[in-house]
Amino acid sequence: MVATNQDINQIYQENLKFWDAAWKRVSKPHKEFPKLPYIHELTRKFKKYQVKKVLDLGCGSGWLTIFMSKYGFDVTGIDIAKPAIELGKIWAKEENANVNFLVGDLFNLPFKEGSFDAVVCNSVLEHFRLDQAEAIFQKVYKILKDGGYFFGCFDQVGTGKGEYFELGDSTHVYTDQMRKGMMLRNYPDEELKELLKGFNILSFDKNNYGSRLVWAKKRSLL
Numbered sequence: 001m002v003a004t005n006q007d008i009n010q011i012y013q014e015n016l017k018f019w020d021a022a023w024k025r026v027s028k029p030h031k032e033f034p035k036l037p038y039i040h041e042l043t044r045k046f047k048k049y050q051v052k053k054v055l056d057l058g059c060g061s062g063w064l065t066i067f068m069s070k071y072g073f074d075v076t077g078i079d080i081a082k083p084a085i086e087l088g089k090i091w092a093k094e095e096n097a098n099v100n101f102l103v104g105d106l107f108n109l110p111f112k113e114g115s116f117d118a119v120v121c122n123s124v125l126e127h128f129r130l131d132q133a134e135a136i137f138q139k140v141y142k143i144l145k146d147g148g149y150f151f152g153c154f155d156q157v158g159t160g161k162g163e164y165f166e167l168g169d170s171t172h173v174y175t176d177q178m179r180k181g182m183m184l185r186n187y188p189d190e191e192l193k194e195l196l197k198g199f200n201i202l203s204f205d206k207n208n209y210g211s212r213l214v215w216a217k218k219r220s221l222l
């Protein structure tokens, strides 16, 4: 579909409504950590790299935010969906977890340059158009300290059946009742690497589910 700017804005507003509605359907926190080997590797590496302050971008109800806080990291989780952040706050309170949860937009992050030692982004970027992903990476670059770390899990998406139309950059915009407004875009390896052009890629692996697990270190401009 060749979309005008107005269409693009409207599609994005529908996308935000999708996330809000999706999280409103969740009545209580799902207090279980997924059995994903890479989350243990994450905390091990953060310890090794002497990471202290971490930002969890698009944290949802905050399972990874809370998980990391249990290992002593100073973690902030940010998500645009207020119902998701409310669930995270309930969970954190019940667990006595010391985390900072914020409702906020990845395009307007309320942090100063060089605020974090590390940024994690788990299963989020594939819900954005390519131009949006580029803008997000520019922000991530800025809010990381020089030599700061980025970890991203990028899922293989958009290959299954579904009712959607396609934008010019191959982003799928879903139209069926349950997913109306949700966007999915599959990022080829080369594009992901290009998005990380301000970083040295430390590892780029694929897990059993076809997700790309990417570790990168911010390159200093000096």
Ligand SMILES: C[S@@+](CC[C@H](N)C(=O)[O-])C[C@H]1O[C@@H](n2cnc3c(N)ncnc32)[C@H](O)[C@@H]1O
Pocket: 019, 020, 057, 058, 059, 060, 061, 064, 078, 079, 080, 081, 084, 104, 105, 106, 107, 121, 122, 123, 124, 127
């Ligand atoms: C697939 S979920 C992943 C949640 C979490 N990271 C996880 O691993 O379970 C994608 C998340 O991105 C959030 N999101 C979508 N657009 C956003 C935006 N513009 N700013 C911040 N968060 C956003 C959604 O609300 C949703 O919680």
